[in-house]
Amino acid sequence: MNRVRYYRDELQEDFAATSGKIDRDCVDGSYRYDRRSPLWQVGVFLLYRLFATPVVWLYTRIWLGIRVVNRRAMKGIGGCFLYLNHTQDIADAFIPTIAAFPKHAHVITGPEAVSIRGIRTLVAMLGAVPLPSRFSAARNFENRLQQLIDEGRAVTVFPEAHIWPYCNFVRHFSDKSFSYPYRTEAPIIAAVVVYRQQRLLPRCHPHITVYLSDPLYPDLSLPEKQARELLRDQAFDFMSCTAAAHHSYAYIRYEKLEPEQLEPEQLEPERE
Numbered sequence: 001m002n003r004v005r006y007y008r009d010e011l012q013e014d015f016a017a018t019s020g021k022i023d024r025d026c027v028d029g030s031y032r033y034d035r036r037s038p039l040w041q042v043g044v045f046l047l048y049r050l051f052a053t054p055v056v057w058l059y060t061r062i063w064l065g066i067r068v069v070n071r072r073a074m075k076g077i078g079g080c081f082l083y084l085n086h087t088q089d090i091a092d093a094f095i096p097t098i099a100a101f102p103k104h105a106h107v108i109t110g111p112e113a114v115s116i117r118g119i120r121t122l123v124a125m126l127g128a129v130p131l132p133s134r135f136s137a138a139r140n141f142e143n144r145l146q147q148l149i150d151e152g153r154a155v156t157v158f159p160e161a162h163i164w165p166y167c168n169f170v171r172h173f174s175d176k177s178f179s180y181p182y183r184t185e186a187p188i189i190a191a192v193v194v195y196r197q198q199r200l201l202p203r204c205h206p207h208i209t210v211y212l213s214d215p216l217y218p219d220l221s222l223p224e225k226q227a228r229e230l231l232r233d234q235a236f237d238f239m240s241c242t243a244a245a246h247h248s249y250a251y252i253r254y255e256k257l258e259p260e261q262l263e264p265e266q267l268e269p270e271r272e
Contacts, residue, residue, distance in 0.1 A: 004253045005164075010171045014162035016089060027111040029136030033129070033144035044125050048104065052126055056094045064091060065196070065207030068099050073189055073212045079149030080215065081181050081188045083235050085243075086158040087167045088193070091208075093126075099191055099210050100154035107156040108177075129155065142183065149184045159235070166206070168195055168248035170240040178218070178228035178235075187215040190235040192242045195249040206249045213238045 007013045060066040074080070082096055082105070096105035106127040114120040114130045129145070132138050148155050157180065159173035170192060181188050190213040195206040216234050219227045 016163035026115040027133040070212040096156040103154040166251040175232035192239040
């Protein structure tokens with residue numbers, strides 16, 4: 001396995017195995033975010049609580065060695081947004097279930113998560129809330145977020161947007177997703193995955209510790225743009241400082257390519 005990966009732009013580059021390979025144009029105004037039929041609700045309960053949660057617990061506890069620090073932060077706050085760094089392909093769909101327990105966890109995903117025929121319904125039942133592909137779905141998406149918050153759920157956001165497997169530092173991210181807690185008047189929990197090198201199998205994949213912040217609240221007295229910038233800064237400071245303080249293990253090392261290291265065709269042309 002190549003343990004060094006080179007990047008040029010930490011805001012745009014994606015190292016996910018499926019990057020660019022799945023259709024994203026699938027969530028328009030006809031997409032049903034909320035399905036309230038009794039059969040659907042029973043199916044969701046059986047699938048999420050009686051099947052998925054035990055399987056996820058076993059997988060994350062045995063294979064990932066997961067630990068959650070400050071779980072009490074989730075108690076007594078009702079619905080909230082969980083902001084988490086994006087460093088796993090499959091496991092990032094499971095970590096929120098463990099970190100937010102006993103809350104029912106949902107994950108804001110790219111539209112490609114519900115684009116694959118045969119599993120799109122299953123993915124939705126397990127908690128995926130896809131971003132709109134088209135403007136016609138925007139209102140339904142926002143209504144769904146408000147509904148989940150009102151029901152006391154935990155809605156997970158990956159503000160880094162792109163997957164960098166086993167990245168041991170927190171990348172800079174936009175403040176755009178912090179409009180969700182402002183508009184729903186909900187608190188956030190900033191969370192960061194920190195990697196621990198295995199003692200018995202040090203060359204094997206590292207184990208995971210998830211650190212949760214105490215609740216952070218949007219300042220509703222500020223205009224939305226200022227409030228979301230402030231909340232982003234608070235979340236980023238907690239996540240980046242925590243990862244550094246606990247010496248997150250670099251199973252894969254990411255190194256930035258400087259302009260002098262790029263091939264001529266990779267450089268942006270000078271603008272006149």
